[in-house]
Every structure is written in C-alpha cells, then in structure tokens.
Amino acid sequence: xxxxxxxxxxxxxxxxxxxxxxxxxxxxxxxxxxxxxxxxxxxxxxxxxxxxxxxxxxxxxxxxxxxxxxxxxxxxxxxxxxxxxxxxxxxxxxxxxxxxxxxxxxxxxxxxxxxxxxxxxxxxxxxxxxxxxxxxxxxxxxxxxxxxxxxxxxxxxxxxxxxxxxxxxxxxxxxxxxxxxxxxxxxxxxxxxxxxxxxxxxxxxxxxxxxxxxxxxxxxxxxxxxxxxxxxxxxxxxxxxxxxxxxxxxxxxxxxxxxxxxxxxxxxxxxxxxxxxxxxxxxxxxxx
Numbered sequence: 001x002x003x004x005x006x007x008x009x010x011x012x013x014x015x016x017x018x019x020x021x022x023x024x025x026x027x028x029x030x031x032x033x034x035x036x037x038x039x040x041x042x043x044x045x046x047x048x049x050x051x052x053x054x055x056x057x058x059x060x061x062x063x064x065x066x067x068x069x070x071x072x073x074x075x076x077x078x079x080x081x082x083x084x085x086x087x088x089x090x091x092x093x094x095x096x097x098x099x100x101x102x103x104x105x106x107x108x109x110x111x112x113x114x115x116x117x118x119x120x121x122x123x124x125x126x127x128x129x130x131x132x133x134x135x136x137x138x139x140x141x142x143x144x145x146x147x148x149x150x151x152x153x154x155x156x157x158x159x160x161x162x163x164x165x166x167x168x169x170x171x172x173x174x175x176x177x178x179x180x181x182x183x184x185x186x187x188x189x190x191x192x193x194x195x196x197x198x199x200x201x202x203x204x205x206x207x208x209x210x211x212x213x214x215x216x217x218x219x220x221x222x223x224x225x226x227x228x229x230x231x232x233x234x235x236x237x238x239x240x241x242x243x244x245x246x247x248x249x250x251x252x253x254x255x256x257x258x259x260x261x262x263x264x265x266x267x268x269x270x271x272x273x274x275x276x277x278x279x280x281x282x283x284x285x286x287x288x
Contacts, residue, residue: 003017006147008118010110011166013140017106020064020131075105082132149185189231189239202250209258217276232284240281
C-alpha cells in the first residue's frame with residue numbers, strides 16, 4: 001500500500017492450522033535449518049506428547065500441541081518457508097506495485113498497492129498452502145479495499161462512503177480523520193477483544209472479592225498495566241478509557257456485594273480509590 005493513499009489487503013486465515021500442520025513437511029523444513037539431530041529428536045518428543053483434558057490423555061497424529069510452548073516457534077519455522085520466503089522471493093518480483101506481508105504465528109496480512117496484484121495472489125494462495133497440507137479458509141480469508149475513502153468515492157469503488165477495515169492481532173485497523181483533518185489509518189482495540197478482556201477481569205474480581213482490598217488492588221494493577229502495555233498505542237485512548245471505567249465499575253459492584261451494604265455509594269468507593277487507586281489509561285507506544 002502507498003503511504004498516503006492506502007491500497008488492498010488480504011486478511012489471511014488458515015483453517016485449523018495447529019490441528020492440521022503436516023508433521024512430515026515440518027520435519028523436512030526443520031532439517032534444512034537444524035543440523036543437530038538431538039534437537040530434532042527433542043522436538044519430535046514434544047510433537048508426540050499427549051494432551052490432558054478432563055483427566056484423560058489424548059494423542060494426536062497431526063498438528064502441534066494446542067497451548068504448547070513449542071507450538072508458536074514451530075509455526076514460525078513452518079510458515080516462514082510456506083509464506084514469508086515464498087512471498088519475498090517469488091511473489092514480490094512479479095508485482096506491478098508495492099507490496100508487503102506481516103505475520104505473527106499463523107495470523108498474517110498481505111498488503112498491495114495494486115488491486116490486480118492482490119487478486120492474483122488471492123487466487124494462488126490456496127494452491128500454495130495446499131502444497132504443504134494446509135487449507136486457506138474460504139470464508140474468513142478476505143480481500144479488503146483499504147484505499148483512502150475520498151479516493152474510493154472518486155473512483156466509484158465504494159458504496160455510501162463505506163471505509164475498509166480489518167482485524168489483526170487484536171486491533172481493528174480502519175480509516176479515520178486525524179486531528180488536523182487528514183485521512184489516516186488508525187488502530188483501536190477490536191470490540192470482541194475488549195469485551196473478552198473486561199469479562200476476564202470482571203470474573204477475577206467476582207471470584208476474589210473476599211481478598212483484602214490492597215491485595216485486590218495490586219492484582220488489578222498488574223492486569224490493567226498489562227492491558228495498557230499491549231493496547232496502549234496512539235489513537236486508542238477511547239478504547240483504553242472504556243476498559244478502565246468498566247473495570248472500575250465492576251470493582252465497585254462486587255465490593256458492594258461483598259460488604260452486603262446497599263449504602264456503599266460511589267462517594268465511599270472513591271474514598272477507597274484514594275487509598276488503593278487503579279492505574280489510569282496511558283499511551284505506552286507512541287508513533288507520532
């Protein structure tokens with residue numbers, strides 16, 4: 001995509017990647033990068049390790065252990081050859097415009113300046129992944145028009161001024177106006193991720209409301225600072241504030257139920273916050 005006018009994005013989704021990863025293909029790829037046979041045998045043991053669920057151990061013949069510490073590393077080794085090297089060495093030299101790929105484990109987006117380039121790659125992606133025993137999800141993998149809204153309106157490519165957007169690594173990437181009135185691609189916390197994060201902390205508060213107030217505050221501080229550390233980027237202040245006020249409201253609710261005092265007002269709660277404050281939203285990663 002061009003810096004100012006945007007372009008086209010392929011939001012890539014691999015169907016059940018960790019469950020269907022071909023171990024034979026993985027061993028072939030690892031043999032190219034790892035010469036130590038002891039390490040390869042150790043990785044084989046990890047792959048064959050069982051998974052315990054509800055007290056029962058099951059063994060899978062394909063894929064990598066879900067939640068295993070080795071799985072992200074193996075996925076990066078595997079997809080580096082399947083996608084990264086192929087895109088740089090075989091795809092980009094054939095493109096008419098600029099292009100890029102960004103990938104983290106099995107999540108990836110591919111960007112293109114030229115629509116025709118994006119359509120050509122979109123058509124060949126299923127064949128490329130089938131070669132390695134993987135399936136590109138036909139419904140979740142999408143070609144998205146991320147050109148600047150004003151340009152799309154002029155070209156007649158959009159409907160009712162709709163702007164393109166896609167979700168990647170927990171962020172919704174979309175066009176928006178800057179403070180000076182220019183169109184820029186902005187990022188904010190994806191709605192489902194925000195709701196999930198709030199629900200997770202709320203459940204913790206509910207289950208641990210019996211703990212001393214100071215201990216609760218310390219645990220909540222750690223959780224909230226971790227959230228800010230990941231989602232605290234320029235332009236995401238509104239989502240951070242929603243997270244903060246949702247946690248604060250939840251804490252007040254469950255403290256009131258713990259004490260069983262209907263008179264535990266917000267004024268009383270704010271007095272508690274003076275002694276045990278919650279961390280305010282903050283931008284950790286600034287790119288302005």
